[in-house]
Amino acid sequence: MVQINLPKNSEVIKGKYYQDKTGSKNIRKVNVYRWDPSTEENPRLDTYEVDMDNCPSKVLDILNKIKNEIDPTLAYRRSCAHGVCGSCAMNMGGKNGLACTTPHAEIDGDIDIYPLPHLKVKRDLIGDLDGLYKQYQSIEPWLKNNSTKDTNEIFQSKEERAKLDGAYECIMCACCSTSCPSYWWNGDKYLGPAVLLQAYRWIIDSRDEERKARLKKVADELKLYRCHTILNCTSACPKGLNPAKAIAEIKKMIAVANV
Amino acid sequence: MENKNPLTPHIQIYRWHISSLVSISHRITGIINILAITFICAWVSFLVLGEVNYDIINLFLNSFVGKFIAIGLLWSFSFQILSEIRHLALDMGYGFELQTTRITGLVVILGSVVLTILIYFIGRNFI
Numbered sequence: 001m002v003q004i005n006l007p008k009n010s011e012v013i014k015g016k017y018y019q020d021k022t023g024s025k026n027i028r029k030v031n032v033y034r035w036d037p038s039t040e041e042n043p044r045l046d047t048y049e050v051d052m053d054n055c056p057s058k059v060l061d062i063l064n065k066i067k068n069e070i071d072p073t074l075a076y077r078r079s080c081a082h083g084v085c086g087s088c089a090m091n092m093g094g095k096n097g098l099a100c101t102t103p104h105a106e107i108d109g110d111i112d113i114y115p116l117p118h119l120k121v122k123r124d125l126i127g128d129l130d131g132l133y134k135q136y137q138s139i140e141p142w143l144k145n146n147s148t149k150d151t152n153e154i155f156q157s158k159e160e161r162a163k164l165d166g167a168y169e170c171i172m173c174a175c176c177s178t179s180c181p182s183y184w185w186n187g188d189k190y191l192g193p194a195v196l197l198q199a200y201r202w203i204i205d206s207r208d209e210e211r212k213a214r215l216k217k218v219a220d221e222l223k224l225y226r227c228h229t230i231l232n233c234t235s236a237c238p239k240g241l242n243p244a245k246a247i248a249e250i251k252k253m254i255a256v257a258n259v
Numbered sequence: 260m261e262n263k264n265p266l267t268p269h270i271q272i273y274r275w276h277i278s279s280l281v282s283i284s285h286r287i288t289g290i291i292n293i294l295a296i297t298f299i300c301a302w303v304s305f306l307v308l309g310e311v312n313y314d315i316i317n318l319f320l321n322s323f324v325g326k327f328i329a330i331g332l333l334w335s336f337s338f339q340i341l342s343e344i345r346h347l348a349l350d351m352g353y354g355f356e357l358q359t360t361r362i363t364g365l366v367v368i369l370g371s372v373v374l375t376i377l378i379y380f381i382g383r384n385f386i
Contacts, residue, residue, distance in 0.1 A: 004270060006265075006266055006268060006271065007265070007266055009263070009265050010265035010266040010267075010268075012268060033267070033268075035264075035265055037264065042265065043265050043267075091272060091273070093274070094272055094273055094274030095273070095274050112272065114267060114268055114272050115267040116267065117267055117268060117269035117270075117272065117273055118266060118267060118269035119266070119267050120262045120264040120265070120266060120267075121264050121265050121266075121267050122264065127267055128262065128264070179273065181269075181270065181279070184269045184270070228282060229278075229282065229346065229349045229350075230278060230279050230282040230283075231278040231279070231282070231355075231360050232273075232276075232278075232279055234355065234357055234360070235276060235278070235357055235360075242355055242356075244355055245352065245355035248349060248350065248352050248355065249352060251350070252351075252352055
């Protein structure tokens with residue numbers, strides 16, 4: 001259901017202010033969403049003054065700097081720092097992206113850092129993606145081919161392989177799904193762009209034999225057709241993929257597939 | 260067990276961009292148009308009951324508020340038509356590239372204003 005306001009326990013209150021101690025002249029204010037599960041308090045927005053003279057170019061570098069030099073209690077996910085693992089997906093300057101590939105120079109004014117939108121927060125910048133992973137499991141993202149023996153190679157032409165380009169590169173960071181207003185309001189039923197892009201990836205795989213069953217599975221008013229081409233997903237994807245187009249292609253396939 | 264943890268902010272913090280703006284406006288103008296069509300149908304039905312009813316509504320539409328509403332509806336219809344064409348293209352699988360969505364979105368927004376002015380002046384000169 002559409003719910004514009006946050007629940008009472010989720011309203012963000014003003015937090016602590018960490019003044020710069022380095023005496024640097026090149027300071028930027030960084031507002032970070034904080035929530036500690038061990039307290040009963042509401043989430044708060046802490047402000048850090050960060051010395052930009054000694055900070056590399058990405059938003060993740062700012063977070064590392066805060067954690068290492070100012071406030072070690074800050075919690076966030078990160079791993080590869082090269083835009084491959086998808087761990088550091090968050091909302092920066094009002095847009096979802098990977099902290100490790102988003103330059104802080106692209107954000108005007110104070111830098112606002114929130115967790116991915118409309119998730120249950122686990123702690124600070126860490127959102128709960130369990131629901132999304134369950135949905136990912138529901139589309140059965142593995143090859144289904146019964147006519148070939150397990151030991152045999154399944155051939156695929158270059159053209160057929162090329163169809164997977166733009167779909168297989170997805171790193172499941174959830175930037176797209178959590179940017180989608182339809183997913184905010186109907187995330188319990190609507191599969192969301194990330195999972196639908198993966199559904200598409202298996203539907204168009206020439207080696208897969210369950211194409212029709214897969215189409216039938218997603219051909220659902222809520223699972224698929226809650227996509228209203230708002231296109232937040234495509235503009236959020238840090239890998240430059242196009243989930244909205246993949247969803248449109250699924251809709252087209254269903255329209256002519258007689259499922 | 261129900262998860263009682265806070266919900267992270269969503270629409271409060273997410274930045275608007277052209278295609279999300281066009282999408283929400285498409286919905287709002289859609290609702291306005293349904294109401295407007297109902298209103299126009301009622302007006303036409305009143306004509307059956309005699310000339311006086313026509314005069315009342317005609318007078319209202321030529322007042323300041325009436326003109327504001329009429330021009331507002333012109334815009335709402337213009338926007339809906341252009342946005343619908345954009346949606347038809349999207350449904351056929353065209354125009355999903357990020358740059359294209361921005362351009363078509365801008366065309367819809369600016370085009371709706373141009374179309375409003377055009378229809379208004381054409382209407383004024385014919386009637």
